[in-house]
Amino acid sequence: xxxxxxxxxxxxxxxxxxxxxxxxxxxxxxxxxxxxxxxxxxxxxxxxxxxxxxxxxxxxxxxxxxxxxxxxxxxxxxxxxxxxxxxxxxxxxxxxxxxxxxxxxx
Amino acid sequence: xxxxxxxxxxxxxxxxxxxxxxxxxxxxxxxxxxxxxxxxxxxxxxxxxxxxxxxxxxxxxxxxxxxxxxxxxxxxxxxx
Amino acid sequence: xxxxxxxxxxxxxxxxxxxxxxxxxxxxxxxxxxxxxxxxxxxxxxxxxxxxxxxxxxxxxxxxxxxxxxxxxxxxxxxxxxxxxxxxxxxxxxxxxxxxxxxxxxxxxxxxxxxxxxxxxxxxxxxxxxxxxxxxxxxxxxxxxxxxxxxxxxxxxxxxxxxxxxxxxxxxxxxxxxxxxxxxxxxxxxxxxxxxxxxxxxxxxxxxxxxxxxxxxxxxxxxxxxxxxxxxxxxxxxxxxxxxxxxxx
Numbered sequence: 237x238x239x240x241x242x243x244x245x246x247x248x249x250x251x252x253x254x255x256x257x258x259x260x261x262x263x264x265x266x267x268x269x270x271x272x273x274x275x276x277x278x279x280x281x282x283x284x285x286x287x288x289x290x291x292x293x294x295x296x297x298x299x300x301x302x303x304x305x306x307x308x309x310x311x312x313x314x315x316x317x318x319x320x321x322x323x324x325x326x327x328x329x330x331x332x333x334x335x336x337x338x339x340x341x342x
Numbered sequence: 343x344x345x346x347x348x349x350x351x352x353x354x355x356x357x358x359x360x361x362x363x364x365x366x367x368x369x370x371x372x373x374x375x376x377x378x379x380x381x382x383x384x385x386x387x388x389x390x391x392x393x394x395x396x397x398x399x400x401x402x403x404x405x406x407x408x409x410x411x412x413x414x415x416x417x418x419x420x421x422x
Numbered sequence: 423x424x425x426x427x428x429x430x431x432x433x434x435x436x437x438x439x440x441x442x443x444x445x446x447x448x449x450x451x452x453x454x455x456x457x458x459x460x461x462x463x464x465x466x467x468x469x470x471x472x473x474x475x476x477x478x479x480x481x482x483x484x485x486x487x488x489x490x491x492x493x494x495x496x497x498x499x500x501x502x503x504x505x506x507x508x509x510x511x512x513x514x515x516x517x518x519x520x521x522x523x524x525x526x527x528x529x530x531x532x533x534x535x536x537x538x539x540x541x542x543x544x545x546x547x548x549x550x551x552x553x554x555x556x557x558x559x560x561x562x563x564x565x566x567x568x569x570x571x572x573x574x575x576x577x578x579x580x581x582x583x584x585x586x587x588x589x590x591x592x593x594x595x596x597x598x599x600x601x602x603x604x605x606x607x608x609x610x611x612x613x614x615x616x617x618x619x620x621x622x623x624x625x626x627x628x629x630x631x632x633x634x635x636x637x638x639x640x641x642x643x644x645x646x647x648x649x650x651x652x653x654x655x656x657x658x659x660x661x662x663x664x665x666x667x668x669x670x671x
Contacts, residue, residue: 313550320546327540392569393478396561400577405661408584412668 248293255289262286271337272329280322287314344388351385366421372410379403460485471634473642474566482571483649487630490649491619494611494656501608501660508667539589547589554582562654563647572611572650576657583662592669599662607659614652618645 258281265278291311298304358378365371379402386395447454464472464481472480482490558578565571587595599607606613615630622631622645625638632642 316546316550320543324540324543327543391478393476393571393574396570396574397577400574400581405577405581405584408581409661409664409668412665416668 244296248297251289251293251296255286255293258282258286258289272334273326273336276322276325276329280318283318283321284315287311287318347388348385351381351388354381355385367419368414368421369411369419372407372414375410376403376407379406473632473639474646476566476568476571478569479566479571479646479650483566483646484632487615487619487632487649490653491612491615491630494615494653497660498609498612498656501663504664505667508664512667512670539591544589547585551582551586554578554585558582558654562650565650566643566646572653573657575650576654577661579654579658580661580665583658584665587662587665587669592666596666599659599666604659604663607655608663609656610659611653611656614649614656618649618652621645 262278262282265281266275269275269278288311291307291314295304295307295311298307355378358374358381361374362371362378365374379398383395383398383403386392386398447456451457464477464485468477468480468485469475472484474480474484558575560575561570561578562572562575565575583595583598619630622633623629625631625633625641632645634642
């Protein structure tokens with residue numbers, strides 16, 4: 237028998253695993269991608285989607301508690317601040333004349 | 343489990359401190375110092391000192407880095 | 423030759439330090455002096471004696487109020503030193519450029535004239551700013567109950583001021599610190615400690631003494647909150663002034 241608790245547990249596991257996976261992929265991207273713009277792109281995915289999914293998992297884990305409201309606010313803050321940071325970094329690099337990387341042509 | 347996390351954070355702190363001390367690129371040193379502050383903040387919180395953790399997060403990981411960056415912007419990025 | 427000497431000196435210096443560490447009680451040992459003397463008193467009587475549910479605040483502002491007063495004095499002195507150095511540097515720069523006969527451009531010009539701050543960053547910072555200010559006020563005023571207090575809230579306020587200055591420009595945020603008020607805000611922490619200390623001296627006969635009598639509970643709470651607000655204003659002013667002065671010159 238699959239109860240409500242099992243579904244909730246499975247949701248938490250899936251969300252947390254997806255968040256961790258985004259962090260892993262973002263870190264790999266940060267280390268492996270060729271230039272500043274693509275690295276910022278990878279790193280921003282980490283913070284936004286990875287942390288967002290992990291916080292969503294925490295919301296489900298916490299249930300209907302007063303402290304869940306704090307996690308929701310926290311998730312909103314992360315969703316707001318992290319893309320802004322990525323945007324500001326990329327914009328600053330573009331403004332200072334950094335040229336995006338292109339694959340070598342034949 | 344908690345001990346593992348402690349040891350990981352402490353090792354990270356030592357490594358970050360060495361990098362900050364050795365780095366010739368002052369911008370990189372400032373950024374690593376900011377991450378040092380973040381790890382220290384986690385450690386304080388984990389050790390049950392939320393008051394200190396808040397100070398460390400605001401000052402150590404935040405404002406100090408900004409002031410360092412402004413100072414680097416006004417002087418030079420490379421250590422002689 | 424100098425390196426081996428330095429290494430051996432470092433090891434020699436480490437020996438007494440390690441010997442000292444070996445003499446310390448085991449970490450977490452309940453019979454260690456620190457746990458049998460002051461800590462026990464703080465934990466058992468701290469809440470009714472110091473008037474703060476957050477023991478850290480009680481120890482920081484009440485039991486060890488003199489230490490905190492010395493601490494803010496040190497920070498204030500450091501600010502004066504930093505401002506003195508930065509002001510000298512900036513006036514010297516200004517003199518030099520005047521002698522060259524060049525017209526000194528304003529900060530807005532010198533930074534990218536046709537590159538204003540990104541509208542996205544502008545929007546997000548303005549969106550978050552009031553909530554950050556609210557959070558700082560909560561941390562400051564609630565510091566005697568929950569983790570936080572003047573130092574933490576002041577740092578958050580200072581950070582908010584720096585963020586606003588970076589995004590809106592100095593022309594918009596400078597008026598927040600009026601020239602008449604600026605010196606009072608920079609000295610706010612020291613002055614508040616002096617004032618609260620004097621009030622304590624009047625009430626209890628001891629400088630920075632806090633009344634223990636339950637009927638004066640409200641006075642004690644007000645003294646604590648005044649200290650928190652003073653520390654916060656002073657701390658925020660220190661951080662903001664250092665940033666403004668560095669940017670200005």
